[in-house]
Amino acid sequence: MKKTIFYVLLLIFITAAPFMFPAFRTQLATLWLMIVVSMTWDMTGGQMGYNSLGNIFFYGTGMYVAAIICIGLVHDVGIYNDASRSEIMKFTDTQYFVGAIVGIIGAGIFCAITAVIIGYVTFGLRGPYFAIGTLGVAIAAGELVANWEWVGGGQGIALPVYPGDLDNGKLFFYFLFAVSGVVLFIFLKWLYGTRFGAAVNAIRDDEEKAEAMGIHTLRYKLTMWALAAFFVGIVGGISAFQLIHFEPLETAYQTINLGIFMVVCVLLGGKGTLWGPIVGAILFHVIKEVTWNYLLGWQWVALGALIVVTVVYFQDGLMGWLMHKKPEWFGVRIEKKESVGEAS
Amino acid sequence: MSTIIDVQGVSKSYGGVLANTDISMQVEKGGITGLIGPNGSGKTTLFNSIVGYHPIDEGSIRFEGKEISKLPVQSIARLGLLRTFQQTRIYGAMNGVENMLISMPHRKMRFMDSFGKNSKADYERADMLLDFVGLYEKRFLKSGSLSFGQQKLLEFAMALMNEPTVLLLDEPTAGINPTLINGLIDRLKRANTEFGITLFIIEHNMRVIMNMADKIYCLAHGKMLASGTPGEIQGDQRVVDAYLGAH
Numbered sequence: 001m002k003k004t005i006f007y008v009l010l011l012i013f014i015t016a017a018p019f020m021f022p023a024f025r026t027q028l029a030t031l032w033l034m035i036v037v038s039m040t041w042d043m044t045g046g047q048m049g050y051n052s053l054g055n056i057f058f059y060g061t062g063m064y065v066a067a068i069i070c071i072g073l074v075h076d077v078g079i080y081n082d083a084s085r086s087e088i089m090k091f092t093d094t095q096y097f098v099g100a101i102v103g104i105i106g107a108g109i110f111c112a113i114t115a116v117i118i119g120y121v122t123f124g125l126r127g128p129y130f131a132i133g134t135l136g137v138a139i140a141a142g143e144l145v146a147n148w149e150w151v152g153g154g155q156g157i158a159l160p161v162y163p164g165d166l167d168n169g170k171l172f173f174y175f176l177f178a179v180s181g182v183v184l185f186i187f188l189k190w191l192y193g194t195r196f197g198a199a200v201n202a203i204r205d206d207e208e209k210a211e212a213m214g215i216h217t218l219r220y221k222l223t224m225w226a227l228a229a230f231f232v233g234i235v236g237g238i239s240a241f242q243l244i245h246f247e248p249l250e251t252a253y254q255t256i257n258l259g260i261f262m263v264v265c266v267l268l269g270g271k272g273t274l275w276g277p278i279v280g281a282i283l284f285h286v287i288k289e290v291t292w293n294y295l296l297g298w299q300w301v302a303l304g305a306l307i308v309v310t311v312v313y314f315q316d317g318l319m320g321w322l323m324h325k326k327p328e329w330f331g332v333r334i335e336k337k338e339s340v341g342e343a344s
Numbered sequence: 345m346s347t348i349i350d351v352q353g354v355s356k357s358y359g360g361v362l363a364n365t366d367i368s369m370q371v372e373k374g375g376i377t378g379l380i381g382p383n384g385s386g387k388t389t390l391f392n393s394i395v396g397y398h399p400i401d402e403g404s405i406r407f408e409g410k411e412i413s414k415l416p417v418q419s420i421a422r423l424g425l426l427r428t429f430q431q432t433r434i435y436g437a438m439n440g441v442e443n444m445l446i447s448m449p450h451r452k453m454r455f456m457d458s459f460g461k462n463s464k465a466d467y468e469r470a471d472m473l474l475d476f477v478g479l480y481e482k483r484f485l486k487s488g489s490l491s492f493g494q495q496k497l498l499e500f501a502m503a504l505m506n507e508p509t510v511l512l513l514d515e516p517t518a519g520i521n522p523t524l525i526n527g528l529i530d531r532l533k534r535a536n537t538e539f540g541i542t543l544f545i546i547e548h549n550m551r552v553i554m555n556m557a558d559k560i561y562c563l564a565h566g567k568m569l570a571s572g573t574p575g576e577i578q579g580d581q582r583v584v585d586a587y588l589g590a591h
């Protein structure tokens with residue numbers, strides 16, 4: 001009962017937030033983006049023990065796929081993205097909204113399929129090799145796309161602007177992100193309670209043991225990553241329309257910004273927990289906004305310091321620290337050391 | 345009785361070390377087979393070869409008549425041929441019940457079944473087996489905080505949860521309090537008779553294995569030294585020498 005009230009209040013707050021703080025609509029939308037990419041990063045990094053540094057690949061790919069679908073439904077993609085084009089290519093309101101929705105969903109589906117294909121190769125790698133392998137995929141994809149004229153090359157793509165009032169546009173994107181985040185939360189809350197969730201945790205804790213017990217490890221790993229990629233692709237697609245113009249290396253496949261931030265958020269909040277990535281994303285976003293506004297010129301140094309401190313001293317994050325201090329809050333019970341038990 | 349595991353001419357080396365040389369042996373369906381030998385004689389290596397943990401250099405391994413020597417670990421486990429580890433492997437961060445539920449027989453599950461929650465029957469079976477090995481009272485404790493012997497018992501219960509046809513146990517009594525060993529022997533025998541699981545056991549403790557097995561194989565220096573009934577093995581001078589020589 002208490003829980004239901006909590007969730008209802010939370011939902012009301014999520015809905016009211018952009019109206020309570022109208023000046024911060026874009027920041028709040030970005031916060032949701034951070035929450036979603038952090039939660040999806042944790043699906044493999046925290047729950048399954050596979051630390052990917054290449055999840056940004058799905059963000060960038062989601063952007064491109066969504067944009068290409070939206071454009072391709074109405075115009076010739078090659079001509080639209082030609083930098084020397086002089087004719088104006090317009091979208092009606094219906095074309096914009098249908099294109100956006102179909103594009104965003106298509107981006108999710110495309111990314112899920114790509115995750116299965118990439119995962120088939122990279123899941124043979126363990127530990128740091130997996131991290132570097134996936135990072136390589138993201139970097140290579142950025143370079144390839146930057147040299148592909150059909151999708152605008154290094155210039156990227158300029159999508160049509162939200163038709164109508166600018167403030168309504170901000171609300172529109174806030175709610176697209178927020179709905180993705182809420183759906184993802186509900187989905188994960190359910191998923192982590194299933195046998196699938198348990199099997200994925202088994203892979204994290206001891207993959208060899210899981211194999212020896214006959215768990216379909218590769219199948220579960222691919223499924224988990226595909227589900228994560230689906231949601232990253234969705235928010236990538238939303239970002240494409242929100243940003244209007246994006247280019248391959250700095251925006252879409254931004255390995256050093258968002259690609260690393262999502263990992264830091266999860267570490268800050270606590271890996272392998274449902275709430276950790278959310279708490280971490282909020283903390284990180286607030287710290288980042290503050291340093292960007294008040295420590296101009298030093299913001300990257302401050303951020304770097306935060307990352308170092310988190311990784312070195314605070315690896316289990318906020319939730320991990322709480323779990324350690326108050327295991328009973330999380331239902332963990334430890335054997336009391338009476339030392340009358342067996343000798344080893 | 346029919347043969348369920350048939351090992352023929354299996355060799356395995358690690359670099360220059362010949363861990364197993366031309367090993368042939370059979371495990372009879374429904375029985376308890378023992379594998380003994382001094383330290384480093386290649387017992388664990390043979391287990392690893394059977395369950396597909398590493399590729400073998402030569403020979404053939406059949407399970408229920410099917411060649412399995414080229415199959416990966418998971419596929420062999422899903423055929424119902426399961427092993428426990430000498431160093432004991434459980435999921436230390438989880439409690440006993442969670443460890444049991446993870447050990448559900450995936451070979452009997454379709455993919456979509458994994459998106460369901462565990463049923464009441466699954467929980468009851470987990471509790472029953474935890475009770476069977478004597479860990480019921482400790483089932484909600486973080487299993488990493490249990491003693492080594494209790495972890496060993498938990499791993500045994502997890503294996504039973506998986507409903508294997510054959511269970512390979514690597515030194516199940518090592519690290520178990522001597523006063524509890526008789527209880528464990530009794531449980532191993534009941535796993536064989538009541539649950540119908542064929543057992544293949546590596547054991548250092550002679551008294552334990554003589555008490556349980558209907559057939560015993562003895563390895564020394566990676567080669568098959570002798571085989572026979574407990575009585576025959578006990579009276580075999582080569583076996584006695586191998587053990588005396590090793591100590």
Ligand SMILES: Nc1ncnc2c1ncn2[C@@H]1O[C@H](COP(=O)(O)OP(=O)(O)OP(=O)(O)O)[C@@H](O)[C@H]1O
Nearest residue numbers: 358361363381382383384385386387388389390430
């Ligand atoms: N992974 C490995 N790499 C290299 N050598 C190994 C490896 N595993 C085992 N060996 C060697 O192979 C030989 C057989 O080892 P194995 O573990 O099979 O013996 P064991 O009979 O199980 O011994 P114990 O009773 O001590 O468990 C030993 O000489 C050992 O040092």
Ligand SMILES: [Mg+2]
Nearest residue numbers: 387388389430
């Ligand atoms: Mg051994």
